[in-house]
Amino acid sequence: MRLAIIAEKPSVTARFSRVLAEFYPDVDFSEVAVFHPMLGWYVGHRRFQFPRGLKWQDFPFVGDTAYRAISIDAARPVKGIKDISARRVISTEEGLQALHTADLILLLMDPSAQSVHLAAKFLGDHFETIPWERTLFPWVPDLSDNAMRQSLSAARRPDQFAIPLIEMGDNLRFFDYNFLVNSFALLGRSVMEDAGLRGPVPSKYGLQTLYDARQTGPLNDGQRIDRMSSWKGTGKYRHRKYYGLGSCASRAAILQQLIEGGFLERNGKKTDITDGGRRYLDLLHPNCLDSDLPFRIADWSALPPAEARAKMTRYLRTFFGKQKVFIETRRKSGSN
Template sequence: MPRKLLVAEKPAFARDFFHSPASKVTEWDAVFTMSLGWWRFAPDHTRTFSDIPFTSLPSLMHRFTDLNSRDRYRLYELDRDIKPYQNDLYPTPEALIGYLHSKCIDGTYDEVVILVDPDHTGGWGASQIVTALGVCGEMPVPVTVVRIVCFTAEALNKAFSTRAPWANSPIQQDISYAKVKRLFDYWFFTNSALVFGELLKQLELNNSKILSKYELMATCILGQAQVDVSFGEFADRLAKWPGSGKFRPEQRIGIGSPMSLNYIIKQMLDRGTAHPLSESTIGLTPRGSALIDLLHPKTFDPDLPFRLHKWCSENDLEAAGRYIRQLFGRQLRYQRRHMA
């Protein structure tokens, strides 16, 4: 009897699905994207200042490379519960993909079913596996997408019965959004490592981690504060950042996520651009002020989160790349003229 292959974002999704009526139509195997996917853009440490601004396409590398995380590349059976097949540990994602590809070809699987969150993270992880399998238009195995509304048995059963073909599913918008966002972040980090890294070294600030787009914004916003601000007020200001006013309220998103805000503030403290003024307040350090003084007037973009969301939503990779080239080309020329 043919089986179906479930590509789920995490084991909890597969477990909920298995306990719904939808899973009873056939037998199932499962693999998990673990949200982030099996591959990530490989950092490029070969770039020099002559490459700035840099917006080339990156290569890929395995996301999980240590021995303790190899079991992420496993095939699981849904049989009363989620259990890995015995002696079924693949050292690389390519090894597991090769096995799954062969099972699509020989008829073991008659369908690949995607079950991920309806957002760009879920879509990106699923697209990596589907692309690697080569099932889109190249093999006689349909790929379908179950859009999750909630995880009740009734909702899962309805979502499964109305699952859409991969090519026509809204997941394609999630994937294009994710691609633009991840490429923009990759380009920003690659350029930042050199350009802002030079400034950090010049000012004897902690350069052990690359200055991110939102840490840079948060540093500039803190520098605008006219009075002492509490840690909570500062985090709230970032979360509700209004930008310049160019974008309408419904187009605005905060700086970072609720989960990342604490990390951004902690990184500012660790870097030395910010320091506690008391147990409850935060302020810019003199070196943090010096960093801002060496930024081109257009480097701080109050609308960057909203621009990036717009480019991602419209799949406008050209605009994202052009922004990176203008930002870092201009900033490098400016700081070279103004550094002592």
């Protein structure tokens, strides 16, 4: 049996290696190809193919999500699984062949809409039609041996249960794509230069983190990440089950990006908003402060695609429309 694995991260494959042989005793694990599409997807602006030639009058812009393909090489393919055999890097050609000739493709991804959407996108980039009939997705809640065994025993084809999750992931990326396109123009250079900053422009959650830093004053990284992970917003969404501002993987990166952009500065073990960061926020429309944004996105993304995108479109046009008018009014008055 020829097995290929699409994994969230190398450490996940290493953990599963402790139990995989129990379920696939006839697999030569020295020949199992493992792909990590997350490594070609992690930085937001690398995910998308942004429109070119947009003019000021084109904003606020809302369009269909245009993704960059995740190449085999970007997914860092290897053969072999840690603790079962030595791993070795393989070529793009060898990786593509392994993916296409596999009798079974196992998705060792996190149990989330974003992760299964990413796996589906990677498969869609390399097959004319995704081969769901030879794909299994073990929905594993944690990486204990018992949980991994149970998830492998109950693994199902993604098209039998995960299509709504893939649609949810696509809804999330629709918002991300359009927020980024608009933020480059309306939250980016023209505003940052007036604030004495060079960027990069804050992400959607980086912006809300910056507003929070203005409110809290100096905090160490652990305190900031705790605030992000237990984010309450205005309190309007207290009844919602939600996992915070950003993800476990992205929160430290959000803080680092704000520091690199000059929005936050590190003083000893604590970070605080800079003078430039304060000026930057003063140059934004007051409604750019939306501490409930992660809750709104979570609610919208769970809707059918057409309804989700209609609500997201309305929000994006309002959010960036107000900021555009705010910039134009400031320019006409000659104020900074």
